[in-house]
Amino acid sequence: MIRPAVLFLLLAFTLPTTQAEQNPYTFTEADIQFLSMFTLDNLPDLPDAPSNRLADNDQAARLGHQLFFDTGLSANGEVACSTCHQPERYFTDGLPQSQALGTTRRNAPSIPSALHGPWQFWDGRTDSLWAQALSPLEDLNEHGMDRTSAARYFVTEYRDEYEALFGASDEAERVRALTESASPKQPGEPAQAWSDLDEADRDAVNRVFAQLGKVIMAYERKLDLEPARFDRFVNALQEDKEESRLRNLLTDDEVNGMRLFMGKANCASCHNGPLFTNFEFHNIGAPEADRKNVDLGRFEGVAELQDNTFTCLSDYSDADPEQCEEMRFLKQQGPELVGAFKTPSLRNVNETAPYMQAGQLATLMDVIAHYNTPTPPFYDREQHPSRPHFDILPLKLTVEEQEQLAAFLATLTSPIPDQDKWWQAPTR
Structure with a gap:
């Protein structure tokens, strides 16, 4: 949900004045304050993870690093988490629908941008990263491994690390x-x-599986x-507003695209x-x-959440029930859930095509064109529980404005940290 302070400043964000139309690098103090709320400098610490007592354990992270690439x-011994979440692609795979043992229904979201969210997957069908x-x-x-075999592999192949x-x-x-594949x-x-x-064996498998x-x-x-x-542009605005420095960071089109994003195009509302x-x-x-097999999105995700063995409220969570507010106050029904998908982060969006939950749109210009003249959601009364709610209005941007908006989105690309060991395959 959009924070009240962000909403207030969004409404107050200065549209280009006559001076700004001539010089897009002119910003008011209110503009700069607003833009600063979008920078990584303003990213809070990782949220608490009460359901996982090992969430910030370095020894666990080193073991998880090995497992992620294993x-x-x-x-078939050929698929790892990193098959679909490739560091060089910002932990995506560049495919409309991921390919592993077979073809998945949706594409692989980027992991770094998901760390702060309460729900995972496009439909939010899990409430934690674990x-x-x-x-x-x-x-x-995907991996196609049965639960018992995955747990057994973990405690056998990584016995020393597990016991540590x-x-x-x-x-x-x-x-x-x-010995069963169960x-x-x-x-x-x-x-x-x-x-x-027997119940004791199932519980043991589930506990080891959860630890994995x-x-x-x-x-x-x-x-x-x-x-x-x-981020560097906004930091420069905060420091000295030196125009030559600003122009070296963002072009005129990129700055105008930023103004559209925060103002006329209303992208910042979500x-x-x-x-x-x-x-x-x-x-x-x-x-x-696939119109013959419609994707109900959050509607199905909520149903899966309620049937999931591994939630914050489950026996395999490390949290006290009162710490599980997202699950305790889960919205379980309503037409707004039907066909709804999680708002993706736009960090690195220029490098993580194709777009939408199943890669239906190939380029950022395709995405912007969709928002510019949107088509109401497909509705099939035989498959949908209710007519889907529709959440957007036409933007009515010119072709030039659409191009400027795409140019701005490219400025959200972070350099890949080649020297960061966590972004590399581990050695064992």
Whole structure:
């Protein structure tokens, strides 16, 4: 949700005056104050993670780093988390729909920009990064690994590292002794094998499996973003407003695009804050990727959340129930959930095409054109529980303004930190 202070300043953001139209580098103090709210300097510390006591444990992060790049955590020994979340692509893969053991329904969101949000995946079907890390492992189109095998691999191949963090536990011994390929998320024999396990074995597998996700989350919380040109521009505005310095950072078109973003185009109403997202869910009428199998977005995500074994409120969380406010006050129904998807961060957006949840739009100009003259959401009364809510209005920008807006979005690209070990594949 947009913060009140941001909303107030958004409404007050100065549209170009006659002087500014001649010189786009002229800003009022109120403008500069407003723009500063979007810089990485204003990014708060990572949110508390009560459901994961290892979230900020360096030893856990080092282990999670290994696991993130380990192709052994897949049915064919060829797929790792890094297959679809590639550091050189800002932890995306450049595909409309990710390719691993099969083709996924949606594309891979960037990880660094997701660290501050309460919900993960396009539909928010998990409430933590550790729960998010677990879901692809069992997905037959992604890692395709059953739950028991993934847990057994963790406590066997990483036995020393596991015991250094968790000790030599009975649950780990139970998991090592299991030979079945069992999973409640995979049909046929794995599901039957899971039902056949006794309760103590299922609980042991779930605990080890949750620990696997928690150490991967600890690694992901190490992924920092470097300041982009936009950040450096606003910092320069705050320091001395020297026009020659400003012009070396952003071009006229980029500055005019920034003014459009914050003003006339109203992009900042949803794409606000240092990560350019409100982390909320909206239906913007993006083209339906498959009209015979419509994507209900948040509507389905909420249902999955309520059925998820690994939430903040679950037995495998480290949190007290009162700490799980997002789950305790979860919005469970309403037409605004139907076909709604999480507002993506616009950090590095120029380098993370294609766009929308299934890569329906190839370029930023395609995205801007959609917002400029949007089409109402596709509706099929046989598939939709209700007519989808529609959250946007036409922008009515000229072609030049659309190009300027795209130019500004390119200034949100951070340099890839080549010297940062967390952005590199680990050595073991």
